[in-house]
Amino acid sequence: MPNTTAPDITAIEAAARRLEGHARRTPLLTSPFLDEIAGRRVFIKAECLQHTGSFKFRGAWSAISGLENEIRAKGVIACSSGNHAQGVALAARQHGVPAVIVMPSDAPRMKVANTRALGAEVVLYDRLTADRDALTETLAAERGLTLIKPFDDRRVIAGQGTTGLEIAEQAAEDGITDADVLVCCGGGGLTAGIALALESRSTHLRARPVEPAGFDDVTRSLATGTRQRNASNAGSVCDAILTPTPGLMTLPVMARLCGPGIIVTDEEAMRAVALAWSRLKIVLEPGGAVALAAALFHGERIKTSDVICVASGGNVDPDVFTRALATLTD
Amino acid sequence: MPNTTAPDITAIEAAARRLEGHARRTPLLTSPFLDEIAGRRVFIKAECLQHTGSFKFRGAWSAISGLENEIRAKGVIACSSGNHAQGVALAARQHGVPAVIVMPSDAPRMKVANTRALGAEVVLYDRLTADRDALTETLAAERGLTLIKPFDDRRVIAGQGTTGLEIAEQAAEDGITDADVLVCCGGGGLTAGIALALESRSTHLRARPVEPAGFDDVTRSLATGTRQRNASNAGSVCDAILTPTPGLMTLPVMARLCGPGIIVTDEEAMRAVALAWSRLKIVLEPGGAVALAAALFHGERIKTSDVICVASGGNVDPDVFTRALATLTD
Structure with a gap:
């Protein structure tokens, strides 16, 4: 629950x-x-x-800054079409920890490009065919990343x-x-x-x-x-x-x-x-x-x-x- | 002098x-x-x-707010291709005094429209043929308007x-x-x-x-x-x-x-x-x-x-x- x-x-x-x-x-x-x-x-x-x-930077910074140091150091992961992605990418970079962002392949080009330029690893998926949540869970488990949810957090x-x-x-x-x-x-x-x-x-x-x-x-x-x-x-x-x-x-x-x-x-x-x-x-x-x-x-x-x-x-x-x-x- | x-x-x-x-x-x-x-x-x-x-609003407000009440009440005049015009128009309106703005007829449409919408009377002149300063002086003298210069003030x-x-x-x-x-x-x-x-x-x-x-x-x-x-x-x-x-x-x-x-x-x-x-x-x-x-x-x-x-x-x-x-x- x-x-x-x-x-x-x-x-x-x-x-x-x-x-x-x-x-x-x-x-x-x-x-x-x-x-x-x-x-x-x-x-x-x-x-x-x-x-x-x-505004997404506020939530991203709040979430990442609130993690315990050891957990944060392993990095974070987020799913986002763009704004949450950029917020998490910059907040992670400013904390000196890695960020993986799972983005739909039809997200606005500028948002994808910015997320990469802010130092995040972008993993693209097809919005119509792929199971985003399963993909994200697998990546998080493999690398020990903490999921930063876009709103239910x-x-x-x-x-x-x-x-x-x-x-x-x-x-x-x-x-x-x-x-x-x-x-x-x-x-x-x-x-x-x-x-x-x-x-x-x-x-x-x-x-x-x-x-x-x-x-x-x-x-x-x-x-x-x-x-x-x-x-x-x-x-x-x-x-x-x-x-x-x-x-x-x-x-x-x-x-x-x-x-x-x-x-x-x-x-x-x-x-x-x-x-x-x-x-x-x-x-x-x-x-x-x-x-x-x-x-x-x-x-x-x-x-x-x-x-x-x-x-x-x-x-x-x-x-x-x-x-x-x-x-x-x- | x-x-x-x-x-x-x-x-x-x-x-x-x-x-x-x-x-x-x-x-x-x-x-x-x-x-x-x-x-x-x-x-x-x-x-x-x-x-x-x-930034022109700052100078316009400063100049108009600094006038003596009786002089200000008669109104102000300014020459401008646009930004000074809008600054003077809004500052005059907020002081409750009339504003006349002398603008070149080739000024950006948006600047002319905004100046009018802010309550100023716009007088257009041809940049190549008209004597802007003479036009302005005549208007100022006829109506008792105070000239708000764009910078030498x-x-x-x-x-x-x-x-x-x-x-x-x-x-x-x-x-x-x-x-x-x-x-x-x-x-x-x-x-x-x-x-x-x-x-x-x-x-x-x-x-x-x-x-x-x-x-x-x-x-x-x-x-x-x-x-x-x-x-x-x-x-x-x-x-x-x-x-x-x-x-x-x-x-x-x-x-x-x-x-x-x-x-x-x-x-x-x-x-x-x-x-x-x-x-x-x-x-x-x-x-x-x-x-x-x-x-x-x-x-x-x-x-x-x-x-x-x-x-x-x-x-x-x-x-x-x-x-x-x-x-x-x-």
Whole structure:
């Protein structure tokens, strides 16, 4: 029986101490142009400016820094289409330990290339035919590697939750008294971590997951009260957040603390990528822009006077980005 | 005789107090990939994340907030191809006073549109045939508007200099003990302001101007000891920094405090735009990327172990940006 007990605020605070001086405190950005589109004040937590271009570095550093020295020295292994891969690769390199990353062969080229350039050994598998988990277990057992899971891991969730600690601080600094906090949601590690941090630090801020259409397992799970699964594993431009089903550890946290999910289309995500480029001067990948898309294009689902969007990642191939920019002149 | 006495550190500190809570403290970003290209540690002061997408907001706010109430109430006027325009427009709107912006008719579309959207009245002129200064003087006299100059103004330089105060603080936080501070340079307001701030706060940091090839008036002026002029006013993709000649107020400051200038090609600026996109997840315009281009592609001109680059602006049209991204696969 796996341990499905999520971290508490003490674990998130401990992760924050381990991350100090290693993770970046990312800025909370604004634009009068985005406020006008959304019809309310919009604040964007720019986690794309985090090391490796996504929030995943926080969880990876938290998990690796929390291992016992002897175990860590043998190295770590992770499965990821890209952002978790890069986070684990850099955190492992900075700890001076080997990392093996198991990636689908159709992952964005930039993410594969970056993961290798950050010193990790990349093992590619075919998403349609191979058994990823069996492959990973075999490699881990053979080499004594510790698996760093992308979301169902207490230290990973605690690391992602440090984003929530910063949001609580920055909201107070900016005079935000009542806001939904929209979070780009795959397996729910970031959403659950932020929800746990806000529960303790900012009860007037409420986390809500945002997902791409067709990959709304968390939204449906929250609505029905039972764990739902997506019909497909691929077919959206939001590759970073196409998780088949919510985490065993993250879903109970989200069910207890989060507001209802919001679903956006790929087209809305692409328009949000373009608007973040023109109005905020930040680079988002489509999966990292769904929260902003929800704020901009689904304002009727939001009741608070202000809204905070986590812009969770910016690792995108140039051709996808160029297509996003083309939406500005459509 | 115009007053050509530059501001001192006291004026920069006063500007910093007026800017507090209004300008953003922009982050100092890094990437292991950029360090590898440059062969040294590279730190990027991301002023593209400033309000209106460039450092110009600092000077505009500093100048407008420093006016006497009765004079300010009548409104302000500025001449600008774009970034100064947007900075003045937003700062005027936030002060509740009218702004007239005189812009060349070939300015980037996005800059003209944004300036209007920020509430300013835009007056277009033909760069080749019209007398911009006469037009501006007439408008100012008719309506009682105060001219906010782009660089030869004590309060504007003091405002831009607050970037240097932040660089000094952030360099200390990041353990940078010896670095050239490369600054994208047009008329020299940002370069001179930063140089003045560093003179007082970080004597181990030295400002150096960076200019596009063919528009190297400051570099030649520093090298020859006399004020030089560019042969042309247009013809580079770095539209933000194509000033014909150094400022009367800024050049003496740069001559006293700055290291030698560095010149980069348009192609190098475009590659720096693309690398800032892929490695830092920030959006730069070519003129805002020349300092980064110098660090990446002219490392032989730099002797310090670390280098700090000011990424001064990110207001760029989608077609130019798409061309920049294409350099990644060339």
